[in-house]
Amino acid sequence: MAHAYSHDLRVRVLDAVGAGLSRRAAALRYQVGIATVIRWAAHATTTGETRACRQGRPPGSKLDTHEAFLLTLTEEKDDITLAEMQDRLRAERSVSVGLGTLWRFFARRAVTWKKSQRTPPSRLARTWRPRARLGSRPSPTSIPNA
Missing domain, CATH: 1.10.10 (Arc Repressor Mutant, subunit A)
Structure with missing residues (x-):
């Protein structure tokens, strides 16, 4: 710059x-x-000013004024996606932002979403072994000598 x-x-x-x-x-x-x-x-x-103006974008995000709204969205629905938040901002607040802007907004505030653990597999699923496929060729050692 x-x-x-x-x-x-x-x-x-x-x-x-x-x-x-x-x-x-x-x-x-x-x-x-x-x-x-x-x-x-x-x-x-x-x-009447002779000094240079400050360069660059002012600090902060345009989402700072909507912080309470965004955090409320995350509390209402645990698994809300950034795209859903983007749509709600556009519909309810008339604010158009990109997904990256939302991502950085939450990253600065250390707000993360962790995927929930899958249901643990059943005992049957843990011991299950796949069977040989039907119509598969037998191995050469299993062919009887003729």
């Missing part, structure tokens, strides 16, 4: 533009892109 230019450089460029130098000439003098100087100057005139 690209880094912002230093604040010192921004101030020097904006001071030059403020002193009457054109934006293109300031860009050439300080070896900065023309569009960059134009954006800096427009930002400085509208807001």
